[in-house]
Amino acid sequence: MVAAGGVFLVVKLTQGNGAEPTVAAPATTTSATTEPTVPAKTTAPRPTRAPTTTTAPKKPVAVNPATYNATHRLYKTGAMRxxxxxxxxxxxxxxxQALAYAKSIKACLDRAWPRQVAAAGSRFRSPGxxxxxxxxxxxxxSGPGRSFYCPTTHTVYLETPSLIAFYKQNPTFGRMITxxxxxxxxxxxxxWMTGLGQAYTELRYDADxxxxxxxxRRLELQxxxxxxxxxxxxxxxxxxNGYAYQMWLYDVNNSxxxxxxxxxxxxxxxxxxWSRAGFASRNPASCNTWAVSPARVS
Known part of the structure; x- marks a missing residue:
């Protein structure tokens, strides 16, 4: 789930029949979510005209955000080590215990992603x-009952009561879903470190x-x-592996x-x-959701 501009744009794992993606079991309480909205475009103030010079500065080349996301350098960074x-x-x-568990995973993520981000030509910044x-x-x-990432603070907000409930119902499944x-x-x-998120936001402004x-869907599946x-x-x-792999597989196939x-x-x-493809390849090249047909992100 990503939240931005004071409005929740999309929704991540929730309990039971809550907003998507959800996991079919174990069933829990239902919560509703409103349709995402997009902030209206604002008109930038007209810039002050610079003094005339003999050599005009080069006009910056605008990058089409759809092309940017579909041809991003992240897809050429190779398999993750x-x-x-x-x-x-x-x-x-x-x-x-949920805090300690999340911190241990984040420490691993902080070691795994810097090489990929740097190879994509971007600066790595560990999320909060x-x-x-x-x-x-x-x-x-705010996001009652939902985990999400906030680009403004570059922070992951992990909602733990539902994850704790899953763990108490089935410890192995609880570990995998967390x-x-x-x-x-x-x-x-x-x-957002690599500019994919910013390009997505720009594309939303002109979309119905x-x-x-x-x-x-392209953003979330990626x-x-x-x-x-x-x-x-x-x-x-x-x-x-073994039973843990079966619980991981159940999670991704039922979300x-x-x-x-x-x-x-x-x-x-x-x-x-998309989840199985990333898991099997260990390579961001398998995650280019921006260059595929609508049917593959339906």
């Missing part, structure tokens, strides 16, 4: 992390409602794919848009496909 990330011994069984329950106030708004949620939200930070939802590039590259050391909420994250079929 493992950082031998290991799960915390104690799972997210309560608030303090806030764990919370109930409601949280941020420059991007790991995936953290990797997905962190991947939104990567999108259907177009905005499709752009949101974040899931990139998050799973990280998990796949550390599959061995992190212990995503996605569910009626009656907006089609802003992608179908469960497409969410599973």
């Amino acid at each position: 493992t950082v031998n990330c290991k799960q915390a011994k104690t799972g997210p069984g309560n608030g303090a 992390l806030v764990v919370w329950g109930g409601t949280v106030n941020t420059p991007c708004g 790991s995936f949620t953290m990797a997905h939200e962190y991947a939104h930070g990567v999108q 409602t259907a177009g905005q939802l499709q752009l949101s 974040a899931s794919c990139l998050g799973n590039v990280f998990l796949g590259s550390n599959r061995g050391s992190y212990g995503i 996605g848009d569910r009626p009656p909420y907006p089609r802003d994250h992608g179908s469960t079929t497409n969410h599973g496909a």
Whole structure:
């Protein structure tokens, strides 16, 4: 989920039948979300004319945001190297344990992404992390019951009560869904570090409602794919095998848009496909959701 400009644009993992992508089981409470809105364009003040010179400055070349995202250098950075990330011994069984668990995953993400971001020609900046329950106030708004990334603060806001509930119901599933949620939200930070997120925001301004939802799906499916590039590259050391692999697979194959909420994250079929592709390849090249047909991001 990404929140920006005081309005929640898209929604990440929620409990039960909440806004998308959701996980079909275990079922929990229902929460509704409003359709995303886009802030109106503002007109920039007319610049003061510079004094005439004999040599006119070169006119800057505008980069089409759709082309920028579809041909980004991130896709040419190669497979992510493992950082031998290991799960915390104690799972997210309560608030303090959830914070420690999230911090351990973030420490791995902070080691895994700098090479990829630098190779893409961007500057790596470690996102902040806030764990919370109930409601949280941020420059991007508040998100009851939802984890999200806020570009304004470059921070992941991890909603832990639902993750703790999943862990208490099934510890292995709780570990996998917490790991995936953290990797997905962190991947939104990567999108904004590399300019993919800013280009997405620019594209939204000129899109109608259907177009905005499709752009949101491209953004969210890419974040899931990139998050799973990280998990796949550390599959061995992190212990995503056997039953844990089955729980990870269940999570990604059952996350996605569910009626009656907006089609802003992608179908469960497409969410599973992009997640599995990133996990198997360990390469951001598998995550170019901006250059594919609408059917693949439906």
